[in-house]
Amino acid sequence: MQTLHFSSSEQAEQFRQLQARLRDSWLEIDQFDRSDYDILVVPSLSLDQRELTKIQGVHYYEERLLFSLIRLRNPRARLVYVSSQPLHPSIVDYYLHLLPGIPFSHARERLLLLSPYDASDKPLTQKILERPRLIERMRQAIRPQKSYMICFNSTALERDLSVQLDIPLFAVDPDLLYWGTKGGSRQIFAECDVPHPDGSGTVWNGQDLAVASADLWERQPSLKRMVVKLNEGFSGEGNALLDLKPLQSINPQSHTERAAILHQRFENLSFQAKNENWTNFSNRIPEIGAIVEAFVEGEQKRSPSVQGRIAPSGEVEIVSTHDQILGGPDGQVFLGCTFPADEAYRLQLQEIGLRIGKNLAAKGALERFAVDFLAIPEGDRWDLQAIEINLRKGGTTHPLMTLQFLTNGRYDLSTGLFYSQQGRPKYYMASDNLQKERYRGLLPDDLMDIMAHHQLHFDRCTETGTVFHLMGCLSEFGKLGLTCIGNSPQQAEDIYNQVVNALDQETQAAVQQAADSSSPGIPISWRKQG
Structure with missing residues (x-):
């Protein structure tokens, strides 16, 4: 050896x-x-x-x-x-x-x-x-x-x-990982002329972050909120929200005074992660950097994404689009996704994704990449704002790959749809975060029994049903991942709801012993919330 x-x-x-x-x-x-x-x-x-x-x-x-x-x-x-x-x-x-x-x-x-x-x-x-x-x-x-x-x-x-x-x-070569950070993403968006929120480059301490925030506030005096992001984050857990509304009555006399006010306001940041505080957050900035961005307002906004792959030859291929389902205190934590993204903007996502993918390929990047967006309705169209690039397998990778390998189907760029070998378009709803206190103690074997009894497992004949992941997490944390595949978006959502109802029904006895205090995962009526 x-x-x-x-x-x-x-x-x-x-x-x-x-x-x-x-x-x-x-x-x-x-x-x-x-x-x-x-x-x-x-x-x-x-x-x-x-x-x-x-x-x-x-x-x-x-x-x-x-x-x-x-x-x-x-x-x-x-x-x-x-x-x-x-x-x-x-x-x-x-x-x-x-x-x-x-x-x-x-x-x-x-x-x-x-x-x-x-x-x-x-x-x-x-x-x-x-x-x-x-x-x-x-x-x-x-x-x-x-x-x-x-x-x-x-x-x-x-x-x-x-x-x-x-x-x-x-x-991807680790030497290129900068392009998957928040600051690197913003640089590529600028190079590709892709719309993205106003904000800063990477800063390395709290004082410079306050200065960058002051610059942003001066450019947009009517801004209501800002997002402070650690340069490297996962599922939105490295984000914090800065509310500017309590400061609207303040009239700083100089840029320095404005930066000082904001620096003091960092103590009141709203963090996505539980038990986070400014002291811990700020200690991470010298290590991995941070940025600040304008918070994109909008009651009907969505969070779509596009996924691509860069071959060793440099060829760029778009493989999917999704609408992400977000939660957390300010709606910035990834809970799950639906495939494909809304037809109103999925082809536009593909075009932008291809443009960004070619930029990454020219820099030497390889394999998976994903770009997250915010979509805001403007009359009869949607305004897309790019948020970040991920140079790794993310929460949308395993559901798509599962669908592809189970059906041996293909993704069609002209429609943005995935077709099985039989020519049927396929849809899914997926989550990493179906979590309830009452599910604690369920073993993987118990899950299989429940799904077989309710006939919710994946059926090769119809190519519909549920495929699970994170099953090892179920007993200890009451947390489960799943991909619900259907022949229509509604069928995929119905299958997801049937799984939740079946698990709730089978664990009803646990409710009598402990309060259900954990996250319920994706809201059953999430589509109706816009």
Whole structure:
């Protein structure tokens, strides 16, 4: 067993050579049904751990990439899945039984599950790198010239593991991650002439943030609210709202006085994350930076997004659009999504997404990207304002990939719709945040029993029903993820509501023992709220 050590320059050069290997085999990699490849899945959330701890049950989010097991429908593919803690056997069996046309035993023989048995708050990739023997087991399980690695998000940790294993990482080079930050996103929007809210570049301390806020306020004296954002955030948890209405009667005599007033007002920020405060928030600014933006007002505003993929060849492909479902104190926390986005603006989203994708490709970016927007009605049209770019797999990635692998369908750019092999348009409603206190204690096996009894599981014949994720999170936190697939938007929403009603009905006894005090996930009547 040998642990390899590289200088930073040597590692960067070897990583570039590994990425170049992807360009030569891209067509094979893209055709999973015919490829003979080993796929290493490392679903590490290599993000700021202090921000991640604000999300309840976040250590179970490694399960979100379990949709990758559906790639085993290719009888020639082999897959290695690594998780911090061993996965519940019922959860693994659940995904393998979804495979169309492949015997369970055949798929199971081509799947290797590995774990460092480490429940600490460190990123999974770091845990792997700290265990040379585990790396050696991974090295022995894959063929270097016939394999590649996928991850949730790419950092120097994933690059290091890629080099250690001598296999390509199908993800963005960590040196380009700036373009996925809040400040980097705003720079690309400006370069692409994409409308986005007025705001600042990246600042690195509270005083400069106050100065940038004062500049914004002077440009827009009638502004009611501002959004202060940490440069790196997850699901909106790094955002805070600054209410300017209590300051409207104040008439600062100078820019310096205005900045001082705002700096003092930061103590009254409204944070999206629970138990957050200005002291903790401001301590993060020198480490990762922050921006300030004008808050886009509007009672009927929506939050759509567009997703794309950049091939190693540089080709940009738009793969989906969604309407995001947001919650939290000020409606900035990601709860779920519906596919596709509203037809009133989905084609416009595609056009802007393609423009941004080409800009990212020219900078050398690779694989998944997503762009979030705010949509505000203006008469008979919608005004789209770009908010941020994500250079990672996000909350809209696994529902779409699940739909694609289950139906073997295709996304049509001319309509912005997804069609099954039978030519039927498919729709879904998905969430990572169906959470109720009464669901605590339910095991994955219990969930399967409930869904089978109510006939809400995914039906291969109709290609409708529900596919679950985050099942490991259910017993401890009463939290569950799900993708409800239908042949119309209404059917997808109806299936979601049926799942909620079935779980509520089956857990009715728990209500008598404890108050239901947690988030109910997506409101059942969310569409009617505009």
